[in-house]
Amino acid sequence: MKIIDKYILKRYLVTFLFTLLILIPIAIAIDIAEKIDNFLEHVDLGFYQIIDEYYINFVIYYANTFMPLALFIAVILFTSKLSNNTEIIAITNAKVSFTRFLYPYFLGATLVTVVSLLMNHFVVPNSSKERKKFENTYVRNKWQANELKYVKEFSLQLTDSTYIFIRNFNTETNSGYDFTSEVYDGLKLKSKLVADNIRFKPKDSTFTLLNWKKRQIYENRDSIFSGNKIDTVFNFTPKDLIYKSALAQEMPSNELLTFIDISKKRGVKNLNAYLVEFYKRTSLPLASYILTIIAVALAFRKRRGGTGVNLALGIGIMFFYVFLMKISEVLGAVAGVNSLLYVWLPNIFFGCLAIYLYNNARK
Template identity: 70%
Template structure:
């Protein structure tokens, strides 16, 4: 790398970190002002618990969230300064093409992308689990906001199915439970119970009836109570998109695979979470290209005009991003296409700006 490359790369990374370090304290200050009364209300909370269990993970989450915004603003700011100081004019006079000028920018974007990929797939899900546990324990009025599950069914493997009419996640008991085993299309076994409870890793069935079907006869038995172990736990009843944010990507991918095998109908919310962990970091290249193409020329009004234009573009990008996530989570939608659509649209816009900048 040449001296110019090191100069641009250094400015790229330092301005990015500086912008990120400005945004994070603002987010922390706003959050403290909103939750200070809840912190003071609980006498068991200590300063160490708040910082270690909540704000450490809060900073990790929002640092990762603000990365695209901080990157975009940073590139616009320091590239506009290069243009205003006529440094880019000197670079052009040295017969350095716009494509070659982009080289150190994309080295910086690669560093940020690799960091963001690691955080998205591993660090942020683990920290989110600790942060949400803190929120459920100390900040939310009810830990079981969605505690009642109704008409829930699972395909446990190729031949075994289960159904429960209602299940309360708070006290771990349900009503009208049944499980069936098939040999092809032929029913071979059925177990039903009026009530089902979960205690010490074992399900207790109350008022149960069991039927085993043989070629020449049926065997039927019943009783008041029986303890059994199944291939599921109450955790499997709770399919919420918020759970996806707490799973590292390998665990999330395995969860999706098992859930598909079990016949869960709509897993798009989980697929959106998995896909965007890759699409957002790779957007660093697109945002860098757009920012450089917008800011490499000196404009009347200086950095302010470029910054205002950049913030407007970033606002549109975030809007597209949120709309794509909502549409991708709808049953029957193509989650992969929806998640990548904002990158495809703004990637095309970035290529358009790049072609004009080369001219």
């Protein structure tokens, strides 16, 4: 690595970290202003508990979220400064091509991408789980907190031949009512088990059925059994009853993939919200390369108006990227669409823009 590469790489990383450290306190200040009343409502909630259980995880989540934005702004800022100081003119006069000039930028983008990938797939999900647990306890109102607690009118395919239906289930108390389990041989019903109440015991992963009745269907006759209470085992847990896109953010990628695979086998119709979350964890970090090319191409040549013009143009492009990304996430979660294509759509669009700007800057 040449001296100029080390110089650019150092400026790249220092400016990136500086920009990130500016954005995070702003986010914290806005969040405190929004939630201060909720914190003060709980007299038993201490300052250090808020920092330890909430704001450390808050910083981890938003630092990772702001990485592409911070990187884009940082590259525009210090590249514009290089251009305004005529340092880039000296570099080009030394017969350094635009492609070669991008080399240290790509080294920096690789470091940011690797860190972001590791955080997205492993660190941030666990952090989000702790942060949302704190929010459910101290921040959200009762209606919001109960949103993931109650499951209504839920059906699930456990195996190729076994189906269950639950009228209502409380995932906090692990109890529900109007439970039905049906076993089929092809299209023919073989047995049906119904119960007024169902309770899950986490200690031994068994279910207790109250006021139950089972109908066993044979070739020429039926048998009916009933009782007040019976303990049995089913191939699911209360966690499997909750299909909310917010839960995907709390699962590490290996757990998320396992959950998607099991859910597909159980016949869950629309898992695109979970697929969007999984694909996004890779697409967003890899956007660092695309955004780096765009930022360098914009700031490579000296403009009238200097850094301010480049920065304004860059921020406009960045917000359009974020807007397109949010639109693609919503559309990608719709049933029946190719969620992978929608998640990568912003990168494809801006990748084409990066190629155009790259070719233009190279000339």
